[in-house]
Each structure stands twice: as structure tokens, then as C-alpha cells.
Amino acid sequence: MGLSWQQGPLATGAIGHFLTPEPLPERLLFAEPLRRRVRVRFNGTWIADSEDVVVLHEPGRYPVAYFPRGDIAWQALTAMDKATRHRDLGDTAWYAVHAGDRTVERAAWEFTALPAHAAELQNKVAFAWRAMDALYEEDERILGHAADAYHRIDIRSTSRTLDVRLGGEPIARSERPLVLFESGFAPRWYVPRADIDETRLRPVEGRTFCPYKGLCDYYDVGAAHRAAWSYPEAYREVDRIGGLVSFEPDRVEVTLDGTSLHLEPGQGVVPHGADRGLDPDEPTDRRGG
Structure with missing residues (x-):
């Protein structure tokens, strides 16, 4: 669950509420440093390696990891002509990712017109999880989505x-x-x-x-x-x-x-976003390197 999906505090289906005198905005996004070394592998090549990843929690989505440009093998990314617009974070540029004989379009993205209050995502790139071979924390493969410190x-x-x-x-x-x-x-x-x-x-x-x-x-x-x-x-x-x-x-x-006992509303698990689709194709081996 974490902060932003299912019935978490920032999710649209939250079962609790913040004790504030004024109503909060309809949507709240939360970004924070992950404070873990994260690596991205694509077609047998390490294309990102960072200890400065920022995780974005967005209502209705699994958490997404954003990597500083300086920690990415930039030759593996090619800008695409198509751009989209995020409802909260502005213009979004998309990249094809390539290594060796393999290329995947729309495999990474970056916000290029961020509002001032979202500056921590400036010059950071996220990778479409399923398009990559795998993502790792140190030498252990992370399955499903970026690590969520709020899931227990x-x-x-x-x-x-x-x-x-x-x-x-x-x-x-x-x-x-x-x-x-x-x-x-x-x-x-x-x-x-x-x-x-x-x-x-x-x-x-x-x-x-x-x-x-x-x-x-x-x-x-x-x-x-x-x-x-x-x-x-x-x-x-x-x-x-x-x-x-x-x-x-x-x-x-x-x-x-x-x-x-009765099933509570909002308990279904639904994949959200280009970064993630949870299904049993995920390998069960969580070791890497």
C-alpha cells in the first residue's frame, strides 16, 4: 500500500483523514530521498547506478524511483519526439532506451517544466520498470515497484x-x-x-x-x-x-x-502508470549482480 494507493493517507480511497482545520488539496504528491543505492540493468548493461534516488508517491500509483541525470549512462537514452503533460508536474519528455541490439521506446521519462514546489525532481529520470531487465538495491533484485518505506x-x-x-x-x-x-x-x-x-x-x-x-x-x-x-x-x-x-x-x-466478515471497498489491486504492471511474469529470483 504505502502512502498513495489502496487506502493509504494520500490515496483517493483513504479511510483516515488529516486532522487539520482546513481541507487539504484533492491530490497530494510526496517526494523523498530513498537513501539506498539503486541500479538499473538493461540488456545485460548497467545503465543507472545512484545513491541519490528520489521516490515519488502519487495518488493511485505505485511509488516511482527517479534517478539523477549524472548517475545515468546517458548514451543509453535517446530523446523521442513525443511528449505528454502530467496533470500536476507539467511537461514530460520521453526517451527510448537502448543497449547492444535492443531498443525499447517510451522506456524512460523526465519532467521538463516542473513547478517550483517540485524542484527535487528536476533533472531526474524514471525508468519503465517492466521495460528494464531489473532494478536492484545493492545486489538484490527489487520486484514489483520501487521500495516503499511505508508498506508494512x-x-x-x-x-x-x-x-x-x-x-x-x-x-x-x-x-x-x-x-x-x-x-x-x-x-x-x-x-x-x-x-x-x-x-x-x-x-x-x-x-x-x-x-x-x-x-x-x-x-x-x-x-x-x-x-x-x-x-x-x-x-x-x-x-x-x-x-x-x-x-x-x-x-x-x-x-x-x-x-x-465482508469485503471492504477499495481492496482490489490494480496496476497504474507506465512504470508498472504487476503480474506473475516477474521472476522469483531476487538475487542479481
Whole structure:
């Protein structure tokens, strides 16, 4: 989630509000130094290497990393004729990126007529994430989008009883579920497979990718399509939920200590912007160099 998407404080769907006497602007953008070394690799060539990256948080988008011009192998960029205009940050110039025998158009961009209050983005360039081979922090590959210091996941054990039914028929019942708290999301409840009637789960094609949890598999539960999901090889940071199953409370009946759970609005994950499209094509190897 972070600051600016899902239900974060700068997102259009924020569930909280700032305690100020006057209303804030409809849109707030937030930029800050990342304070990490970030590198960009394209067609086997390092084309950017910087410890002075600025991350832009913009409502409705994943965070975007901007690199100082002086930290970019400028011979790898060619200015394109086409320009666009950002609603808040002005004119935007686009670049083709090339190395060896490979060229990708509209693979990088730069704001060229920034308002005075956005000067920290002056002479900085962002790269379309999916157009690059990979981006790294030090020697570890960063998947999904630029590092978001405001995204957090906590996993907690509980003795509360989670009950899952479909049309009144039992699907799962657990007195030891795990609850996953993720920035900007309602709590998600994960059930050990020993507490599930797995004959009611039917694997379906189509996986999704989460940059914080890994690759996600889905299941139909009876006629309820993709009503359950699991991270079979969850990243080590969240390995407590690895292989456990969570159920979508708008597709099956989920109760917690007898209280019905409901899907909160604004919980869907949607890719935004030229820099990013989250899908399972992301490699799972996070090492590089």
C-alpha cells in the first residue's frame, strides 16, 4: 500500500483523514530521498547506478524511483519526439532506451517544466520498470515497484474461531488461523490446510504477483470463482502464511467468532502508470549482480 494507493493517507480511497482545520488539496504528491543505492540493468548493461534516488508517491500509483541525470549512462537514452503533460508536474519528455541490439521506446521519462514546489525532481529520470531487465538495491533484485518505506506487513496468531461455509455447507473451521495486517488493507485471515476440507477447493489457472508476498495461486470453492487463494512459496519475510489458505468474504460465508466478515471497498489491486504492471511474469529470483 504505502502512502498513495489502496487506502493509504494520500490515496483517493483513504479511510483516515488529516486532522487539520482546513481541507487539504484533492491530490497530494510526496517526494523523498530513498537513501539506498539503486541500479538499473538493461540488456545485460548497467545503465543507472545512484545513491541519490528520489521516490515519488502519487495518488493511485505505485511509488516511482527517479534517478539523477549524472548517475545515468546517458548514451543509453535517446530523446523521442513525443511528449505528454502530467496533470500536476507539467511537461514530460520521453526517451527510448537502448543497449547492444535492443531498443525499447517510451522506456524512460523526465519532467521538463516542473513547478517550483517540485524542484527535487528536476533533472531526474524514471525508468519503465517492466521495460528494464531489473532494478536492484545493492545486489538484490527489487520486484514489483520501487521500495516503499511505508508498506508494512504484520502476521499474528489468534485463538479466535474462523468458520467458512458455502450455502451453509462447511468448508473450513479453525481455532488457530493467522491474521495478516497489511498497510492499507483490511485484515486477511489464513487457515492451515489441516483445518480445511480440501476436496472443496479446485485449483484454477491464473496466478498473480505481490511484491511483498510472492506468487499467489487461486481456487474455486464450489460455484464461487477464485474464492480462495494461497502463497505456496511465500517470501521469507512472510513465510508464516506459506501454503495456508485465505477466503474471500464476498464469495463465501466467512465468520470470525460468529461475526460475518465482508469485503471492504477499495481492496482490489490494480496496476497504474507506465512504470508498472504487476503480474506473475516477474521472476522469483531476487538475487542479481
